Amino acid sequence: LQYKFPKGFWWGSATSATQIEGAADEGGKGRNIWDQWHENEPNRFFDGVGPASTSDFYHLYKEDIGLMKEIGHNTFRLSISWSRLIPGGRGEINPEAVDFYNNVINELIAQEIEPFVTLYHFDMPFELQEEGGWENREVVEAYAKYAGECFRLFGDRVKKWFTFNEPIVPVEGGYLYDFHYPNVVDARRAVQVAYHTMIAHARAVDVFRAAGIEGGQIGIILNLTPSYPRSQHPADLKASNAADLFFNRSFLDPAVLGEYPEELVELLREHGQLPHAEKGDQELVKSGIVDILGVNYYQPRRVKAKEHLPNPYGPFMPDWYFDNYEMPGRKMNPYRGWEIYEKGIYDIMINLRDNYGNIQSYIAENGMGVEDESRFIENGEIQDDYRIEFISGHLTWLHQAIEEGCNVKGYHLWSFMDNWSWMNAYKNRYGFFSVDIETKKRTPKKSAHWIKEVAEQNGFN
Ligand code: BGP
Secondary structure, eight states: OOEEOOTTOEEEEEOOHHHHOOOTTSTTOOOBHHHHHHHHOGGGSGGGOOTTTTTOHHHHHHHHHHHHHHTTOSEEEEEOOHHHHSTTSSSOOOHHHHHHHHHHHHHHHHTTOEEEEESOSSOOBHHHHHTTGGGSHHHHHHHHHHHHHHHHHHTTTOOEEEEEEOTHHHHHHHHTSSOSTTOOOOHHHHHHHHHHHHHHHHHHHHHHHHHTOTTOEEEEEEEOOOEEESSSSHHHHHHHHHHHIIIIIHHHIIIIISSOOHHHHHHHHHTTOOOOOOTTHHHHHHHTOOSEEEEEOSOOEEEEOOSSOOOTTSOOOGGGSOEEOOOTTOOEETTTTEEOOTHHHHHHHHHHHHHSTTOEEEEEEOOOOEEOGGGGEETTEEOOHHHHHHHHHHHHHHHHHHHTTOOEEEEEEEOSBOOOBTTTBTSEEOOSEEEOTTTOOEEEOHHHHHHHHHHHHTEEO
16 A cells, blocks of 8 residues: 555544534533524525534434444544533533433444544533623633533543634634624634633643543644745745734644743733733643644635734734735635645644644544535435545645654544534535435445545555
8 A cells, every 4th residue: 555554543534513413402402502593593504404403413323323334434523512411501411411422432332433522612502602601711610510520421431532622713703703603803802712712621631630531531623724924025924923823823832832822922912912811820721731632624824914004093803913815826625615735734743743742643624515516426426536535635645744753643534424514504515424404314425435445454545
């Protein structure tokens, strides 16, 4: 084989509770911000499919895990829904949720598929959002309690834990750029949300350490978007560095190195944007250093110096420091509007090797969303050669990174099956398996057969 992966490499796919479970009004689940948003603004979402039904993993998990086994998965990434386990976010545990997650975990283990479990994938319980969500420090404690319950209930079998998925996304979407609930545009509040998320992460790590889970590891999952300057001109380099500080290092540095980059702190101080902190927080952040890191990689960030000076009297935004630009000749996923740049995955890994102690990492998401894939059906199955090309292009660079000593141990595709997406509902399809929205029937795509072979041979040509 031309691209042979190290023994024990993890092959699988990733999902999140809100996007696959459905059954939002069943099994004693409480509401989260997505249930609420979808119900209030159904027209915002394509084709009316919401988190209420989506891919119905809640009822079909057993069949799905069988399909995972069939395509050679040895790992599956899922998240626990906070509002299913503890409706309302605090207080009583919902026994039906405990049964559900026990059943899923036990079935995965019976099929020798290692569960990678995320505690929080964008899904704030609605009641806690009403109390201010991550702006409110008390929500941090509610989260730490929830995390502790998860470790207590499932820690005997789940060994790979992740506190947060892409914590920068709710900051960007909910508090800076208006694409997620609660649709606030305010940098000061965004900084507070980011900071409290990090504090919540560190508290969960503390609780995890205290729980003493045998063989357990804890991490965080970050969407790293390598920042590439338009040129080597100092102004472009400065712009690119600023974007990197705001969108990558704001979580990567505290999670892996135990402290915020001084440059970022200075920059926020200069604009009077430092968050409210409590005594002892610095030590707390330090104690939140992770064992493992999940990396989601979809696209790079292309950056140039600002063309126009920002209005100094306007409200502060990270974009005061840089402009995004479209690199001429770039390869695009036209459906999602994201650039495809396979080498980015290698650059991320080299950066982790050289500047972050070569921390043990996993690709926790990478994938390609495509509209109307039924165009590509032949013999009853979607011939998604574009997805195979996308995955193998990234794996080729990941392989190169491993050859050069990078400590990356696995690959999860986003996603196992087509599912509901925050902004696009069912429009962009990501799965190894297609899902018929009406009947919920799963059908393998060509990529499902392909990944089976890759997993079985532990590599490809
Ligand atoms: C990541 C999220 C996933 C998933 C994916 C695809 O940012 O962690 O939850 O949705 O992106 O993006 P989208 O669904 O917006 O096309």
